[in-house]
Amino acid sequence: MSTAAATGPGVPENMRGRIGMASLIVAEISFFAVFIVAYLFYLGKSTTGPQPGEVLKTPIAATICLLASSVTIAIALRALRAGSLGGFRAWWLATILLGAGFLFATALEWHELIHERGLTIATNLFGTTFYSLVGFHALHVTLGLCMLAFVLAASLRGRLQPADAERTEILSWYWHFVDAVWVAVFSVVYLTAR
Amino acid sequence: MSAPRDDGSESIRMPAPTAWPMLLAAGICLGFAGLVTNAIVTVTGAGLAVIAARGWIREVLPVQHLEEVELRPAALRARDVLPSTARVDHLEVGRDGHRMRLPIEIHPWTAGLGGGLIGALVMALVAAAIGVATHGSPWYPINLLAATVMPSLSGAGTATLEAFDPTAFGLASVIHLLASLLVGALYGLILPLVPRHHVLVGGLVAPLFWTGLLWAVLGVLNPALNGRIEWPWFVLSQVAFGLAVGWFVSRREKIATLQDVPLAARAGIEAAGLGPGRDEA
């Protein structure tokens, strides 16, 4: 009895998930690349309103949160592989909290920009490109957090076993990708603004 | 392949049919359609999408939902693929039958490219010599060649053309080298296909052939050169190139050993019976 789900011989079952996720990440990279190009292209071309250097503060805390979450998710996976479900839950929760911290920092930043600095997406080219790029990144973080939360819920209900480490790792690739995008956004948006 | 079985009770697990992906797609599309219609559509779509996503997840987690598909009865399965009655022809190679291994001793890349380099050098020397002889300047032919891509030179006077121009020198060198290497590689590939008279073909026939082609299109390609060219000298430099490449390539090849084999084999055709066969996969 064989199943349709079987991969080709000699190809480990988990390769499907890995290649599928890698393909998704390729598509996402070219999506973000366009927003990054647009940001750089319009840098300094705004005809009015605040320029990046005048309003942006380097988000050190948020960056540390997000980079640290990549480490904690790796530790969580190692715990899961080692069979320590408790360790997994703790580190996984830490990852979620760090990601939520990042989102909170972004929300604070936006609140200040919009209400105190008067910069909205319609203000000028800087506002347009900034909110689109950072916003799409934040959207991806949010989606990632939803999936992480879903896994945590499954784990708390006892539905996640060490045998699921492979799937969980593929999910962690997505999280690392979101992290890598932030490194690019950080360099392009915040470092050029200084 | 698919051997018929007597036991019809066997089955294969296939992914079960499901409406959730379609409903998720419908939900997402309605969600966006609300942008151009009415907010209620967006709300409906979002709700549908959430329900469908939940349904989909339940279908694949923790284990995906499969259904048993029974195999068809043997009578309805694919027939075995039987040996064909059609005989297969073979290319006949040489005297030793069609399964002999070809003694391929050609090094097209090294020979052709090397020949191209030598030819480039010889041609450049001849052209420079002609430049010195007719205009007292080795830069004259080089500037004319560069005029192919430099509009500033294409309308320039003789004095400008006789002076050294670093940009023109760089461009002309690149054009000259690239063209020479490409033609050299062609020599390396095509000369072994010609049974005899390599030096005649490579040194005279081919240069005359492309000189004729160039003559036809030079007016558009390089008006400056076209206006000033002296064809006998031009042919001379091309023949020098051809002879140098032809000499170099034919010296490197032992093409004499291939003279009695048919064209297909000299051309390196890969075909059943021409290469080395294996007994087991």
Added chain:
Amino acid sequence: MAVLDRSLASSSPGEAVRLPVASRLHDWVVTADHKKLGLMYIASGLVFFLVAGVMASMMRIQLAFPQNDFLGPNTFNRLMTMHGTTMVFFVGMPMFFGFANYLVPLQIGARDLAFPRLNAFGFWMFLFGGLLLYFSAIGSEGLYGAGSTPDVGWFAYAPLTSRTFSRGNATDYWILGILLSSVGSTATAINLVTTVATMRCPGMTLRRMPLFVWILWVDAILVLFVLSPLTAAQVMLLFDRFLGAHFFDTQAGGSAVLWQHFFWFFGHPEVYVLILPAFAIASEVIPVFSRKPLFGYPIMVAATICIGMISMSVWVHHMFVVGLEPGANTFFAASTMAIAVPTGIKIFNWLGTMWGGRIRFRVPMLWCTAFLVEFVLAGLTGVILATVPIDWQLSDSYFVVAHFHFVLIGGLLFNIFAAIYYWFPKATGRMLDEGLGRKHFFWFVLGFNLTFLPMHVPGLLGMPRRIYTYMPGRGWDAWNLVVTAGVAVQAVGILFFLWNVISSLRGGEPAGDDPWDAWTLEWATTSPPPEYNFEEIPTVRSRRPLWDLKHPEDPDWRWE
């Protein structure tokens, strides 16, 4: 047991157990089977093709005479936009995904795609996206409350698409329809990439994969790279229109040229996304009917990869007239001309395959042979247009229109017809009629050349594209009349085709497993294949597993 009945019902039309219509429809709607989804892609592509073809015919009637008033300018511009958008996104793309869906698992000896449900999701996103685009005809805010389809051209140049110049929301429908279907296309591309990477049967190394699968694999990877930039650009346009952003707002310092860069960074590779499946089909049909393996398989693979890579660095050749620097124009002229080389190599290899064969000119092979000639002409006019100064004259003229119709009809559509005639027996168990097929071929090829060969001329005589009317006496009148007459001849060919499909579905000659004496794995199973494709996953030892079985005395694996 119900499942078994279903497969029986579809496999043996003569003794079918007819299920109620609703139940059969339900089967198609909920299916995750790659073959059913593939057929649905192809069928919906054909429907969109007929709709867009009717639009083209209406435009040609309008242009048959100078200052004709069959259509007004607004109607014409809408038809022109919808024709282009539909043909590219809702005919070309589903044809690629349809044939890939149906054939890739069969050819690599797999039971389904890697993610069957994601496959269904991709199809429905594509279809609903298309339906949303067409819903604009009744749903959008047009003049006087009437619906209005988009009218900004299929590449929707900014700032014509801004709120200022495109009032109402027809342009929003254009954005959303394509954006949603692109999401589906990306999902399906991910699926195909994964399937080919992981689901090949034992023995099927990359070197033994049918070239068809190779090309579609490269094509799917190309889709991953180029489709999301279009999505990103459309999102930007959406932000401009809904949130007051300024991406393409020239009043606020935005750039109209940036949209062109983004659009064509997708748009040019898209041409190759569309034409690569045609290459894949030709690489399958020509060897079988020439009775020889494909000439230069490794070079064909290399050329395919080259085309995929170079196609991402040629987009500026659509923008030679926007006034870029001479350096940029020179670079992109070079890259555009360079892509002619691997494409030429492919043509030569197909010719090399035919050379020395024993060619059987059945209908699929007729289409592929015609394709070779038409596509060479298309490629040559492409090189002519890559010559920047000539492009300054011919860009946005009818010469360009003729050029890309040669690519997309002479290149793509001819091969789609070849594929339909070639694989119809596999999918339905019945042959298409040879006589009707030949009538279809001759009428359509005649009409095609009558339409698009003369169409080059008004372009050379200064006729711009996308004009709904023109002045008499410019030397364009007679040519346009001939072009329109050609459309009528093509329509006759299409009628033969439709009649052939309908009548053969009902009473075509039974096909058997392997009607063409072919060599790839899909012919080793029944026609149509069972839900699970193969009772036992096959094992292959060469590129032509069925040749090995048919010629045990001289199998391929001994020589490869």
Added chain:
Amino acid sequence: MNPGSPVHAIPDMFSPVSAPAEAIRQLWWLLGGISGAILLIVGGVVWWCATRFRALPGEDREPPQVYGSNQIEFAWTIVPVLIVFVLFLATARTIYDVQAMAPPADALEVTLVGHQWWWEIRYPGLGVVTANELHVPASVPGAKRPTFLTLESADVIHSFWVPQLAGKTDVVPARRNRTWVEPTETGTFLGQCAEFCGTQHANMLLRVVVDSPGDFAAWVEAQKRPAVADPLVAAGRAVFESTSCVNCHTVAGTGAKGTFGPDLTHLMSRTTIASGAADNVHAQLRAWIVDPHAIKPGALMPAMKLPDDQVDAVTAYLSTLR
């Protein structure tokens, strides 16, 4: 203006009268020749294969199974590379030849502004403003005078294309593109907008009148005269100036200073109205004032719904703007 100069009705890139267009025609023959040869060769091979290698009925043998040949592959790679290389060289020179041309000191500078769906034409050095009919001097031996055009757009992307004078250059908002022509023959040459720009893209026509240097100077003088003030058409002028006409149109020396529509100061010096969609004769002009959309559906000029006597008066007034 020289009324005897011919109108070249067919905007044909093969009858160039100006330097850039001439360079392009030469390249065309090179490309056309090479392409034609390749098409013939490949077509011939297909024909040969189709006839020579056609299977005979009832033949039950498979041909030799040939996989390929590296040498042949290399050969038919290198030949196209060589051809492409040669074509590229010629292309590169022509690009620089046309695009890198710097305006000489005595070049005529013209600014062409694309509007939906007409052309505004300004001669900044001469103080002349007109619409839809571009006058340029012929470049004759001894008095070579190229015309350099600065292309701007007031709204969306348009494209300047007069095939007999030069290849096209897009007219892009917020961007100043340059192109140039150097016609050597007098006459009227036709062109039109070549980039889709909305409803009336088809009727955004452009005429270029190449005058002899003397005629051109005379034309410039005529354009500098203020609008005629004729008491007979005072009523028409009063209507014109009291309605919203003045919001969009300019008539020099009057209160009409609008810039959305064409400058009407010398309307009667042009042979067409509505950017070429209709001839500039009394009946057409009157019809245009009554309802522009009957001639050019979607045009941005509204139908003013004037009573008949006022239409007559306005038409009479406009007819004096010579």
